[in-house]
Amino acid sequence: MKRFLISITATCTIFNLSCQAQSRGYLLALSKTDHTLSIVDPSSFEILGKVPVGADPHEVIASTDGKTAYVSIYGGGSFHELNVIDVVNKKALNTVDTRPLYGPHGLVFVNGKAWFSAEGSKAVGSYDPASGKLDWSMGTGQDRTHMIYVTADQKSIYTTNMGSGTVSILSNATIQPGPNAPAGARPREEWTQTIVPAAVGSEGFDVTPDGKELWTASSDGSITIVDLAAKKQAAKLDAKVNGANRLKFTTDGKLAFVSSLQTGELTILDVKSRKETKRIKLGRGAAGILMDPDGSRVFVACSADNYVAVIDLKTLEITRKLDVGGNPDGLAWAVKP
DSSP: OHHHHHHHHHHHHHHHHHHHHHTSEEEEEEETTTTEEEEEOTTTOOEEEEEEOOSSEEEEEEOTTSSEEEEEEOGGGTOOEEEEEETTTTEEEEEEEOTTSOOEEEEEEETTEEEEEEGGGTEEEEEETTTTEEEEEEEOOOTTEEEEEEOTTSSEEEEEETTTTEEEEEEEEEEOOOTTOOTTOOOEEEEEEEEEEOOTTEEEEEEOTTSSEEEEEETEEEEEEEETTTTEEEEEEEEEEETEEEEEEOTTSSEEEEEETTTOEEEEEETTTTEEEEEEEOSSOOOOEEEOTTSSEEEEEEGGGTEEEEEETTTTEEEEEEOOSSSEEEEEEEEOO
16 A cells, blocks of 8 residues: 555656646747747647747747747848737737837847847837837947847847947946936936947857856857957857857856857857867758756757757757748747746
């Protein structure tokens, strides 16, 4: 009887752990060919739903509560829409018109707002779901402002500018009213920009978990490292990742993964030594990269081969190929409400 109870307890424990794993969240994956957003169970890899999106979807991000997703409809810099998706009910909601900002591309969700780059307008902006309005924007004056990162305190915004080969550091300071200010004057925000040289074609980037460095990969195979406190280039690596598209750090900050659209390789770098540790041949072209928040796996969109690769971060081996539709690219994680 005792053994039976132990067996039942163990079975229930395993079952509960399995349920917990399945309840952690959803994998969101865009298909450029099918114009869909797939909502995937990251444990069973079952596609729970596919939601139609606009004609040229590129990036996707989820709200902090995991209930809503935002998809940028890029159009090579000429379109002007963000599609809003109900993740829980797996259906399209409204479409946000981003004009006068054109070419929305990179996306992040910080402090209740969807922040985006606007490549066609050389700018960045934010959309407030509570008011249903675009509530802020700032120009970079740089060509092809493509990807975006916003710090948790919203005091700094980082973007890569592909055409100009630069990184923009936008900094926010609060200015108090002066002694001669009229009655009722309020503090104002003053934004400044620091432009850091990188390399033409610098596109995918990430910020180290400690917030000290920004690494951006360029199509010429190099990686530029920016010291964010000093706001200047700290180093440039000849990583030999020709056609580099995206760069992401593991959750512990020890490794950097760089995908290549040109070679279809995934290059893995040791962050501390800044040396290559491994290359994985995924196919003909690799794009979007997403780290599983629990640090166990990485998902890579193999756009030219029409699948998403699932890679074990312990073994650095491909464990599965997931079909989410033709030409997958943008990937995101949505916590389960």
